[in-house]
Amino acid sequence: MQKTLTFLAPLFVAASLALPVAAQDEVKADTVVATVNGTDITLGHMIIARATLPEQYQQLPPEVLFKGILDQLVQQTALAQSFEGQLPSRVIMSIENERRQLVAGEVIEKNMAAEVTEEALNEAYEETYGSAGPTDEFNAAHILVETEEEAQAIIAEVEAGADFAEVAKEKSTGPSGPNGGSLGWFGPGMMVPEFETAVVALDVGAVSEPVQTQFGWHVIKLTDKRLKDAPALETVKAELETQIRQIRVQQSIEEITAAADVDRAAAEGIDPAILTNLGLLE
Known part of the structure; x- marks a missing residue:
């Protein structure tokens, strides 16, 4: 199976090296920080790479992380460019799964971020606490x-x-x-x-x-x-807003899935234990 390049090696190289710093008002996510055979690596790529690091690495000093992440992305880009032939199915399917997960997450995130109206908040409060006496x-x-x-x-x-x-x-x-x-x-x-x-x-x-x-x-x-007595609305507002958003997201997931043309017939009769057979991906 495919192994991920370690992030440790480039991190601990010359942590004290001074790095040129661009003016902050000139730096954007699409700011190009390096090119590899004409392929751009942007600051946005680096920010995402840092966000997906294990917590212990994220605590390292910025100057260490900057150089380490940039080194890693340069190496990965050069290695990816050197690949010849057809990608293994495990890689193609991993990319498809990753894209599916990220795009679905964006739908959920937008739903969670949508405004909770005062009307919905009052209804939730009334339903939870309105009929409750002391x-x-x-x-x-x-x-x-x-x-x-x-x-x-x-x-x-x-x-x-x-x-x-x-x-x-x-x-x-x-x-x-x-x-x-x-x-x-x-x-x-x-x-x-x-x-x-x-x-x-x-x-x-x-x-x-x-x-x-x-x-x-x-x-x-x-x-x-x-x-x-029942708590005042203001004291439970944040809790109720989270509850409303979670219910709204779940309803949205169910509605979108129900509206989709889904056919699971091909899955019937397949032994669930087959999920452990990694050899099928080779």
């Missing part, structure tokens, strides 16, 4: 242990006057133990069902019986409770 929020602490017997012993200790937070610091195996078992404020759906059910049943200041969840056995203390 919801209960809970502030609780817990002590997590491995067995029910340990949980019962902790309850007895707290009922005898021991400070719940101090017992949590000493005996809880959960990550909140060092903080006195405090879980802070949380709302419906944020805890596993068994834990939430036990919390809802407690009065403020009360301590639960042992509660078993997938994590072990809990002793829970409800420290406070409050009603939380």
Whole structure:
């Protein structure tokens, strides 16, 4: 199979070399930075090459990246020009897949970038929060242990006057133990069902019986409770806009695909395992 030229070699050559800098107002994406046998390499080609580098390479100094990327593109262009004969099918199909992916991505990007109207935003807010009244929020602490017997012993200790937070610091195996078992404020759906059910049943200041969840056995203390109103539109605007855009994109994908003349008959009867057979591309 085809191997990609390494980017490492040209990067670490004379990183401290001074490079001529063109005036910024003269530089454009189509500015030619090199030619190879008459084929132009532009600044735009270099910018795209940098954007597709692994993150660790993108952190290198600009003067290192500039020379390394330009060297790489010059080498690739010269090598591509030296190729003789017909391109292997794997290369042709890779180019076709890459083009298909990039063009489809542009369609999605344009759809995502389209303006979200105030009307759509208000409708989404009303649908999500309009009929929702105030919801209960809970502030609780817990002590997590491995067995029910340990949980019962902790309850007895707290009922005898021991400070719940101090017992949590000493005996809880959960990550909140060092903080006195405090879980802070949380709302419906944020805890596993068994834990939430036990919390809802407690009065403020009360301590639960042992509660078993997938994590072990809990002793829970409800420290406070409050009603939380639905958030104001402005506080969830960004979240709703993202949600609207995602739904709009998905709908667009489904509509465009449904409108296309698609025939999958040729795929029927093909063993899916054939996808691992790279030899077909040779």
